[in-house]
Amino acid sequence: MSNKVLNKTSSVPIASALRRGGIRGGAKIQSALLRALVYLAAGLTFGALICLILYILIKGIPNLSLDLFSPTYNTENVSLFPALVNTITMTLLSLIIAVPLGVFSAIYLVEYAKRGNKIVGLVRITTETLQGIPSIVYGLFGFLLFVTTFSWGYSLLAGALTLVIMILPVIMRTTEEALKSVPDSYREGSFGLGAGRLRTVFKIVLPSAVPGILSGVVLSVGRIVGETAALIYTAGTVAQVPPNLLGSGRTMAVHMYALWSEGLNTEQSYATAVVLLLIVVLLNAASGALAKKITLK
Numbered sequence: 001m002s003n004k005v006l007n008k009t010s011s012v013p014i015a016s017a018l019r020r021g022g023i024r025g026g027a028k029i030q031s032a033l034l035r036a037l038v039y040l041a042a043g044l045t046f047g048a049l050i051c052l053i054l055y056i057l058i059k060g061i062p063n064l065s066l067d068l069f070s071p072t073y074n075t076e077n078v079s080l081f082p083a084l085v086n087t088i089t090m091t092l093l094s095l096i097i098a099v100p101l102g103v104f105s106a107i108y109l110v111e112y113a114k115r116g117n118k119i120v121g122l123v124r125i126t127t128e129t130l131q132g133i134p135s136i137v138y139g140l141f142g143f144l145l146f147v148t149t150f151s152w153g154y155s156l157l158a159g160a161l162t163l164v165i166m167i168l169p170v171i172m173r174t175t176e177e178a179l180k181s182v183p184d185s186y187r188e189g190s191f192g193l194g195a196g197r198l199r200t201v202f203k204i205v206l207p208s209a210v211p212g213i214l215s216g217v218v219l220s221v222g223r224i225v226g227e228t229a230a231l232i233y234t235a236g237t238v239a240q241v242p243p244n245l246l247g248s249g250r251t252m253a254v255h256m257y258a259l260w261s262e263g264l265n266t267e268q269s270y271a272t273a274v275v276l277l278l279i280v281v282l283l284n285a286a287s288g289a290l291a292k293k294i295t296l297k
Contacts, residue, residue: 102171159235178212
């Protein structure tokens with residue numbers, strides 16, 4: 001009788017040990033599988049990016065020439081210089097309007113609005129919805145509102161305001177997440193030293209959230225530089241630098257699309273893609289360096 005009791009009591013820890021070993025083994029297999037999937041996804045993404053960059057460079061670099069940077073455009077040189085100037089103007093104008101609106105709206109949602117506010121929830125749902133709308137829809141909206149209703153015609157101003165509506169949700173959401181990532185202890189310490197909410201936001205919270213805010217600005221710049229559909233309907237496709245903001249002009253993405261669709265200057269469109277890629281890389285590098293510099297301060 002005692003032997004049976006001993007056998008039963010000794011088999012319990014053995015079974016539990018085997019069970020724990022099986023659970024640990026299954027967890028290790030699951031962890032290894034997930035790690036392999038992550039590495040595979042990262043490798044495919046990185047490989048696709050490298051292939052895309054190499055394809056553009058191989059096709060575009062041999063077609064770069066000084067004629068592409070002539071001050072004026074004609075059918076012989078198909079210069080990208082007017083499009084480059086228009087792209088810089090469009091980017092600066094859009095950011096000047098969108099960044100303050102997006103950042104201040106996010107500050108209100110995170111720092112001032114009460115939690116559980118229905119208006120805040122409505123604003124967040126609206127911004128998330130606007131992020132998923134196709135750019136062609138923005139283009140049609142900008143055409144009906146700015147080009148037709150306001151009688152601005154095809155102009156840089158109409159295109160910039162359309163882009164503002166497009167990038168505003170991106171800036172708002174990234175700024176909101178950056179502000180939320182700042183620890184509450186920073187705010188509590190500032191309040192404990194006697195600082196008000198406004199001083200705390202602009203002296204403590206915003207400097208800590210600058211890297212995240214800049215990431216949203218970089219994403220917005222990338223969308224502005226690469227946008228075509230919305231600008232064709234609002235800014236037009238005229239290959240010149242307009243005398244004012246109410247004049248029509250094409251950006252580099254639209255210029256590249258126009259050259260490719262015509263079928264006569266496909267080599268120059270590849271060269272334009274190289275310049276466009278270089279601009280995006282320089283902007284990303286500059287924003288990263290600026291974010292590190294501000295963070296170190």
